[in-house]
Amino acid sequence: MSGALALPRPGLLGRLDPWPWLGAVAFAVMLVFVAWPLGELATQSFIGQESGRFGLDNYAEFFGSSYFRRALVNSLTVGALGTLIALCIGVPLALAYARFDFPGRGAIEVAILLSMHSPPFVGAYAWILMFGRSGWVAEFARGFGIELPPIYGTLGISVASAFGLYPLVFLVVRGGLARVNRSLEEVAYSLGRGRVGVTLTVTLPLVLPALLTAALLVFLGVISDFGTPAILGEGERFPVLATLAFSLYLSEIGAEPGMAATTCMILLAIAFALVLGVRFLSGRRSVASDAGGGGELRRLAGARGWAMTAGVAALVLTANMPTIVVVVSSFLEVRGVVFQPAFTLANYHNAIGAMGNALWNSLMLAGVALALIIVVGAGVGYYISRRSGLLPRALDLLIMVPFVVPGTVLGIGYATVFNEPPLLLTGTFTIIATVYFIRRLPYMTRSCASVVYQIDRGLEDASLSLGRPPLSGFRRIVLPLMQPGIVAGAAIAWVEVFSELSASIVLYTGPTRTLPIAAYQQAATGDIGMAAAYSTMLVGVAATGLFVFLLAARGQRDRGVGWL
């Protein structure tokens, strides 16, 4: 080797560690868009709606009113029942996938992931099409003189929610099972337990933390959802906290923002109590997997394999039925409120005619939000997983808050806070893009953080020692290795953002109406054919995007969602 190698003198950027600065900026943004709206709601909830006094007047009124109490009980009931049903579907699927190989495994898995990403209220609407007052299954049964139980209310909301959320259980529990040390099960077999005995006494207790996490996510999903109870609860007849807060805030006959804030706070309190409770329980029952885990899949050959395939497929098909029904219905002729057995494109014709900018708005808003989520989420995900100290911990915590906060609550918070200068955002595209961004950012930070934890720190040290400034090393070494986490996070964030309803329903105005809002409005009060057409478009665009991400992720071993 010859000739001296000059190391360029690093400029300011090469000398300064940029991460704490970026972290501080992110923290400031989170303070404005998470802490402020929620803090304002909390304050409002303590200012009496009638009296104007500071105190517990609103809470007294809430718990004094049988209607408000009913919303609370309804929320908790559908939450519990929905969680139970989702576990009943998701756990057997997870066991099948974690332990067995059978024909069609891969294809069915894609179907499960896709079913996760159909907007929940589309499923709710499908249940009405099937089991509603004039639903075709209900009518069919009536022909035999059988009156099916009503789909409106507790049962319908629980079932519809569970069918939309069971993939969460599947993913989380399968992940938990994959980490269980298989030799523990083998020991139990060797001690004379049968398959069922081992599953009940060893496997399930070991995945208890995963089960608790899955149950928590489903419960949060059910009580946070606005669209499903709004459609299947028929407005005020079957109130839950999310729909109650919405109607209190936006009621045309005398809005009650103070009571809306109080309802939001009660919903929020339930959500955070559950998160803390689950943390406490899984912390105490730490069955830390002492190394190992995974293990070979048991190959089921011949008839037993096909029986497993049939069972799994039937389960998944049932869970996907609502989406299928909506898609098929969208091509059926409508007379009055009943679909006819004749194919037509009339629904699409009407829907597109009445759509205005909804589709474009959705694409644009979701696109902007997703771009922000990817850039900010990857950076923050890296920062919080690599740095220690108060700022990264506080930032992590603050970013995770919107993961737990129901969309309606955040939407009401935004409408309350950002309606005057200097941040006059109500009615703008900005406010909707922002709420999309803030709500789904946690998916990306979690997904990225879980990947960064697995990247050897030595790689960054090596890059620095070879003369690359920190940001250059991040771009050339860390970012390429983070790619699986970014793709996984972006895939989920995309669908969630594109079909977002609960916050945007509070914040939209005529010009900023989105496709999910159009679909919801038609489903709730309008033309059933147009509702089916909008929903199909929604599912179609969301699934197309998801498919693109899945293609991008192909070949990447870890298809699981890291943020879980």
Next chain:
Amino acid sequence: MRGEGPDHLAIERVVKRFGAFTALDGVTLSASRGEVLTLLGPSGCGKTTLLRVIAGFLDPESGSVSVGGRPLTGVPVNARNLGMVFQNYAVFPHLSVADNVAYGLRARAVGSAEIARRVASALERVRLSGLADRFPDALSGGQKQRVGLARAMVIEPELLLMDEPLSNLDAKLRIEMRQEIRLMQRELGITTVYVTHDQEEALAISDRIAVMEKGRILQVGSPREIYEQPAHAFVADFIGGCTWLDGAVAEGVLALAAGPRIACGGAPQAARLALRWEDLRLATEADPPEHCLSARVAMASYLGHRTRVRLVAEQGGAELHADLPSHDRLPAEGSVARFAFDPSRARVFGADGARLL
């Protein structure tokens, strides 16, 4: 190979604390150009901390580091121009072997033809020429470490820092690689700081060794000095096997509980005598009785050319080890025999660990 002129690496009174724990307690150390200086010590002694302070990953609370006369205080890692080789290789998994090696060159103002030339020559040096387009997951551990080595050397660093580079390799490869590293380092004349906890590796690879314990440097010297003239009880114990015999110094004589007595100056105090395992032998008629002791053979392990025996002193019951040539007529297990040592081979340490004799 201690060179002439000013020190190339100068470390002055470096203190590094982690909370209440003092990892480096005022370390002063230097290395001359072209030298291999090894930091040797048990885990937690501060050797890796010191290496990371030199590299710039850690800022010391006080003290300074300078390389080639240039103080490095406040200079970020990426401007220090130091090559580093890592225990777990830290080879970039998404870059080919050639791109790994070129990584540091691309941060410098080097033309692409020049990069290609330098990469090719570096790969040839570490005998990886045929693997330039491979990706790291297709390489063995030894090959990955060669990539790490080539990547660190190709930038012609002022200083090469090696953090236990061989610990993840198997025993045979370790010996092969340390010879290669030594040859390459000599050829290029790169001043090297080498961290290891493996005393044999340290003896084989170093020009000088700094033995560390609890954030301090106990002794700096050539491998021979460290092994034969340990300045501290810890150094004697850590490097090579030692048998320890308790005793007391009084009136110019060290009297051991096991019997022997040797001349030893110093104030009256408790003291310990250290003997290398190979320095205790079967006694003959010629040995003066004050340098002999009787011991029962508790166990004998045949190790080829040597047989290691575990002994229990008849007087005082101290446990001793001796490596005896296997061709000797060895006493049977359970029998009592006389053993002797040459007092010039004995090292005596005071209660505080300092060398008395």
